[in-house]
Amino acid sequence: GDDLTRHPVLADLLVAQDRVPGYMDAVRDFSAALVTARGARAQLALRAADLGRINQPVKLIWGDADPLGPLGLAYECFAALPRCELSTVRGGHAPWLSNGAGVAAELRGFLAKWAA
Numbered sequence: 001g002d003d004l005t006r007h008p009v010l011a012d013l014l015v016a017q018d019r020v021p022g023y024m025d026a027v028r029d030f031s032a033a034l035v036t037a038r039g040a041r042a043q044l045a046l047r048a049a050d051l052g053r054i055n056q057p058v059k060l061i062w063g064d065a066d067p068l069g070p071l072g073l074a075y076e077c078f079a080a081l082p083r084c085e086l087s088t089v090r091g092g093h094a095p096w097l098s099n100g101a102g103v104a105a106e107l108r109g110f111l112a113k114w115a116a
Contacts, residue, residue, distance in 0.1 A: 007097055051080035058084045059110040061103055063091035085110060 004011045017023055034041060058081050062074040071088065078086040089095050089102040096103040 003098065010097070048076070048080035051077060052082060054081055055083065057110075057114045059106065060084060060086045061095065061106050062086065062088045063093060063095035063099075064088045065091060066093045066095075068093050 004014070034044065060074055060077060060081075062069070062071065064071065074086055074088070078084050087106045089099050089106065091097070091099040091102070
């Protein structure tokens with residue numbers, strides 16, 4: 001959902017990482033540890049009860065066009081986290097790339113509220 005051509009430094013980083021010895025093996029192993037052909041490994045999933053034990057304030061900033069995490073998932077996480085604020089911003093899975101100003105504004109407000 002985000003256009004990496006607007007971020008040439010990030011695009012260069014993604015190309016360069018493929019040249020790091022062992023990088024692709026690590027990505028493959030990490031991916032296999034998280035998902036199967038049928039989807040995410042159930043034993044790794046955080047359930048509502050797990051999220052309910054998190055006492056720290058949490059700010060969820062969700063891209064409204066995230067292809068990997070639909071808004072319904074954001075609402076489920078929000079409902080399960082006892083001290084959570086949820087904001088949706090224009091963007092995909094990495095909304096800070098396409099909407100850095102919107103994400104920054106959300107973070108500034110949250111941090112100002114909870115700063116020690």
